[in-house]
Amino acid sequence: MKIFRWIWLAFTVGLLGYAFYQGMYVAPTEATMGDIQRIFYYHFPSAMMTFLFFFISFIASIVYLASRRSHPQRALNADAAALAAAEMGMVFCTLVLIQGPLWARPVWGIWWTWDARLTSTLVLWLIYASYLLLRKFADGPQMQTVAAVLAVFGYVDVPIVYFSTRWWRTQHPAPVIGGDSNSGLDPSMWVAVLWNLAAWLAWGLLIAGWRYSIERRRQVAEQHAALHALEASLEVTL
Amino acid sequence: MEHRHLVLAYVITILGQLAYAGWVGLKYRETRKLEREFPPYPAQPK
Numbered sequence: 001m002k003i004f005r006w007i008w009l010a011f012t013v014g015l016l017g018y019a020f021y022q023g024m025y026v027a028p029t030e031a032t033m034g035d036i037q038r039i040f041y042y043h044f045p046s047a048m049m050t051f052l053f054f055f056i057s058f059i060a061s062i063v064y065l066a067s068r069r070s071h072p073q074r075a076l077n078a079d080a081a082a083l084a085a086a087e088m089g090m091v092f093c094t095l096v097l098i099q100g101p102l103w104a105r106p107v108w109g110i111w112w113t114w115d116a117r118l119t120s121t122l123v124l125w126l127i128y129a130s131y132l133l134l135r136k137f138a139d140g141p142q143m144q145t146v147a148a149v150l151a152v153f154g155y156v157d158v159p160i161v162y163f164s165t166r167w168w169r170t171q172h173p174a175p176v177i178g179g180d181s182n183s184g185l186d187p188s189m190w191v192a193v194l195w196n197l198a199a200w201l202a203w204g205l206l207i208a209g210w211r212y213s214i215e216r217r218r219q220v221a222e223q224h225a226a227l228h229a230l231e232a233s234l235e236v237t238l
Numbered sequence: 239m240e241h242r243h244l245v246l247a248y249v250i251t252i253l254g255q256l257a258y259a260g261w262v263g264l265k266y267r268e269t270r271k272l273e274r275e276f277p278p279y280p281a282q283p284k
Binding site for chain 2: 020035036038039042043046087088091094095098099102103105106203207210211214217218221222224225228
């Protein structure tokens, strides 16, 4: 397992390097914005990874809620997956909220505006920040259930973020990919987009997978700790 | 300003991801410590 993870890491680093080369040097310069548009090659994949990892957390939370009584081991697996995916999604979401203003300032002349896309993304960040804070500071047997419910309801904001540029007039541009007939990406730019999507997907799965395995080991270690504590208390009683 | 923002966004992206990976590494060390402290509970002899 360990060797597989090292091979994946080497593969991912190579992929990230090549994706960077594609985005910065091979993709053509955009006609109106110039080189600053190249932020797109990691802003867009970061946004897609945010959606993907929050979706994984959403599904894992549903599995946890459905199986917490009937299949406790499956529920623990799902809980660890929900946590790992939420953390990874949160990292990507934070980066989206930093990359966006850095792109907006030279192009729009402002760092931030309270339009639907930006505001709903910030709300998404706040929802998952509260999810992670709940997991860190709340205690007791109900914590995982409450966190799973929050992850399920919190996910409702993801489609709102995605469709916000279609539903409302926004400062943020209309969708370039999957938009109307006037939108689209130059075919020569697609190669860089796909390489960057693949690279950040490989990175996200690597780190979230590692985080998942650590969380599972922590759950098992805590069960052992509870058994040791029970044994110690029985010895005192006897 | 354009190039500065482009480079800054990329550097923050990489550093942000590496910082999270480093934090996961710390969690790994913490978990290893917990595992050493509380080894698997011995099964009941049959």
